[in-house]
Amino acid sequence: MPDSRLPDARQILAAIPSPAILVGAADEVIGANGAALALFPRLRLGEPLWAGVRAPGILAATTAARGGGARAVEHIERVPVERHYAVQATAVPDAEGQVLLLFRDRTSELAAERMRTDFVANASHELRTPLASLIGFIETLQGAARNDANAREKFLGVMGDQARRMARLIDDLLSLSRIEMSRHLPPSTPVAIDGVVREAVDGLRMVAMDRGARLEASIAGGPWTVAGDRDELYRVIENLAENALKYGREGGRAEILVRPSAQPLGEGRAVEIVVRDDGVGIAPQHLPRLTERFYRADVRESRQKGGTGLGLALVKHIVGRHRGRLDIASELGKGSTFTVTLPLLP
The missing domain is CATH 3.30.565.10 (Histidine kinase-like ATPase, C-terminal domain)
Structure with a gap:
């Protein structure tokens, strides 16, 4: 006899903060929480999943999950603003053909990854420019300008400026890192x-x-x-x-x-x-x-x-x-x- 204290599927779905959809054996929607209905406004209980979720990847993952285990797929919603979701399709144990779809919003996570990648690329570029200039002047002083006192004085001044620029950049990078570590x-x-x-x-x-x-x-x-x-x-x-x-x-x-x-x-x-x-x-x-x-x-x-x-x-x-x-x-x-x-x- 089922324990009356256990919540039913609708209560469980409602308690999940991220979008969640329960799909029946015939691909009909048998449950969806508020977050899922907000994400897919065309979603209707009792109607086919494809009528509310126009995403072939999610539909394919739902079918594949019935074969056992879980299937993961990426989904992008572009309206009203672009958001990225990781979708997990999992067969419900002891519920013939039912599949639970869970959506995890990865938008902020991916944006942070892009920021880190851009930061490394930009920092490398900002350091490479004065470094290339220094190397060029050093090679010139070792070669054609070796015995040219005027050129040597001019080049050393420029080299000093470039070295100080790199020092300022490194100092700012270290300061930014320290401040971010203590921002909380x-x-x-x-x-x-x-x-x-x-x-x-x-x-x-x-x-x-x-x-x-x-x-x-x-x-x-x-x-x-x-x-x-x-x-x-x-x-x-x-x-x-x-x-x-x-x-x-x-x-x-x-x-x-x-x-x-x-x-x-x-x-x-x-x-x-x-x-x-x-x-x-x-x-x-x-x-x-x-x-x-x-x-x-x-x-x-x-x-x-x-x-x-x-x-x-x-x-x-x-x-x-x-x-x-x-x-x-x-x-x-x-x-x-x-x-x-x-x-x-x-």
């Missing part, structure tokens, strides 16, 4: 943001002088104290302010504003660090991707200015670790604004 551990040390801003402005005086530009800080009220890692927050402000100087107008003005946020972050008050430049601005299509690793709106200009392509990725990850938010706005011909919002300590 929010820092807890009290840090006065106004002090970090003043220190960053002082540290960038020479960069501003080289550009003939002005870097100004305006701090409203304060002190503004957040829970943070001081070195990481310094890096955020330094990176954004240095970019504002590099990509702003020559002889122009970059500014950092520290002010209370008009919108709370979470349940408490927040502070905004706003960094503005007066440069050419960034085209709208580039804005959503600016914080991707190695993404550049202008590859040539970024490299000429010593960029590694990782600066804004570092900023995004540091701000995320501090449970903050990064917003980017830009208008062509008028400049760009980067706003970091951080929760204040009570």
Whole structure:
């Protein structure tokens, strides 16, 4: 006699969070949970599986599973957005001809794999370029320019620049790796943001002088104290302010504003660090991707200015670790604004 405490098939299907379909011996649908009905809107109980699931691979796996064991197949849904599923078709024991279809969403997993592959390829490319340049200059100095003092001096200067570029890239890669490893551990040390801003402005005086530009800080009220890692927050402000100087107008003005946020972050008050430049601005299509690793709106200009392509990725990850938010706005011909919002300590 069956145990009345055991749930029936419908209850079991309903408890499964991912799409699940129970198929009968005649390929009719005898059960489906809400996730499956959302994925396949044409699916109807009592009707053939093929009427609701227009995927030959899934239908073939269902038939094959009746021969024993389980069958796996990949399925891609392209509407309304592309999603990738691993589908497992398993014969139900002691239920003649019935097959259970389970769908596992692999979209995020595959996207992460693509990101890792792209990251390795991009990092290799970014290192290969200055390395190839170094090798070329070394071979030239060993050959035709061996006894040319002027050429040697010029080439050594370029080689030094390329070596420093590689060092910056490696430093950024190591920093990004370290921050990602600790992203689930929010820092807890009290840090006065106004002090970090003043220190960053002082540290960038020479960069501003080289550009003939002005870097100004305006701090409203304060002190503004957040829970943070001081070195990481310094890096955020330094990176954004240095970019504002590099990509702003020559002889122009970059500014950092520290002010209370008009919108709370979470349940408490927040502070905004706003960094503005007066440069050419960034085209709208580039804005959503600016914080991707190695993404550049202008590859040539970024490299000429010593960029590694990782600066804004570092900023995004540091701000995320501090449970903050990064917003980017830009208008062509008028400049760009980067706003970091951080929760204040009570």
